[in-house]
Amino acid sequence: MSGGQPARLVVVSNRVPNPRASQPQAGGLAVALSGALRRRGGLWFGWDGKLSPGPVNRPRVERHGNIDYATLPLSRQDYDDYYLGFANEVIWPVCHFNLGAMDYRRSYAEGYRRVNRLFADALTPLLEGDELIWVHDYHLIPLARELRERGVRQPIGFFLHIPFPSHELLRALPGYRSLLEDLCRYDLLGFQTEADRHAFEDCARQGIGALGETDGVLRHRDHRLRTGVYPVGVDINELTDLAGRTVEAPRVRRLVQGLGERDLIVGVDRLDYSKGLPQRFRAFENLLQDYPHRRGHTVFMQIASPSRTSIVEYDELRQRLEGLSGHINGTYADLDWVPMHYLNKTFARGSLMGLYRAARVGLVTPLRDGMNLVAKEFVATQNPENPGVLVLSELAGAAAELDAAVQVNPYDIDAIAAGLNEALAMPLPERRRRHARMMEVLRRGSILEWERRYLRDLAEP
Structure with a gap:
């Protein structure tokens, strides 16, 4: 905070809606986030839904009302590996209890990390030093780690809109410990239900040895992580x-x-x-x-x-x-x-x-x-x-x-x-x-x- 004014809000999500679209977004996540930003103003960063011939690391920034929309296209390879591959053929089925639909490939995992690095590279220059950074959903789990490695020290929160699986289910996902480590780099993790929060804390304890300090607070290595339950509502x-x-x-x-x-x-x-x-x-x-x-x-x-x-x-x-x-x-x-x-x-x-x-x-x-x-x-x-x-x-x-x-x-x-x-x-x-x-x-x-x-x-x- 500075001068008694609320910190600038930076929202990061996989998709950012087109602010010039004539029809409002039908998706629950888009509706929820657009409302939060309209009320506070700030920056909305993410993928614009378009494909480019190659990687683009400089976002296009457009201001509409009190919101700056900063968006990047994805290359076809990044779209296939990061979005269709790891996010939707690996994480999504595991979190929805459907291991039979999981199709893990190492190239998917590499693409997932690659796009999160790309997003961190593009977002960091847009930060002014006095923000609350609110990252959304399973596409962007590694983003806090990447931002921290680039010197970002602002509070970074993560909200998971989908269920969190039990430890036994999560273990089926190759590299699941790295994802747990990534989640433990945030300052606040938000979940839809108490069952989801409990499942994460159990996975963090069993999978990477996180320690519970008090109810809703974990410590992993030298980082203190808070967790909470925040059911998304409607207007x-x-x-x-x-x-x-x-x-x-x-x-x-x-x-x-x-x-x-x-x-x-x-x-x-x-x-x-x-x-x-x-x-x-x-x-x-x-x-x-x-x-x-x-x-x-x-x-x-x-x-x-x-x-x-x-x-x-x-x-x-x-x-x-x-x-x-x-x-x-x-x-x-x-x-x-x-x-x-x-x-x-x-x-x-x-x-x-x-x-x-x-x-x-x-x-x-x-x-x-x-x-x-x-x-x-x-x-x-x-x-x-x-x-x-x-x-x-x-x-x-x-x-x-x-x-x-x-x-x-x-x-x-x-x-x-x-x-x-x-x-x-x-x-x-x-x-x-x-x-x-x-x-x-x-x-x-x-x-x-x-x-x-x-x-x-x-x-x-």
């Missing part, structure tokens, strides 16, 4: 306003009119194997099979935004979902009723909020998730006088807070089908009661509170 006022406006938009109104008296179940996810989409589709089929009174009266709309299309597993998942959707419609559809609507495309955030508002049930059943802001957005956008019901995976981070949702095991398709039937049959007084309980949770843990708590703790010596 309730913004979402309520957006849902109220967009539910009357022509696209959403046409949907509602087309439904008539039918109940809408909605799911919105990135196309990813961690989201439990095949199990979800099969559970909806079981709903129609085991609860025949739902036939003709229920529609399931699943939006799955394209993701990581260069990875084979994602293309195979898309084809599998298309097959399941076609099978369900081929088996159960009638002349005036198509039960399954599967859309493999991206929609503007406003349209999604209106869709949530129009739905009777929000179906959020990831096999594993750090938080899942769709669950919180669904709750926040409901009409409190006639709210829809959230059916939520107990393996999502949000389940630790939203205990008034209908919680299900995402691997148990019969349980999901039963949960859907329970949600569709739930009387209005109980829907209101559950919704009010969850809204109270969202108000206490808003996106503003997440930002305030984390940055307050990072600023403490």
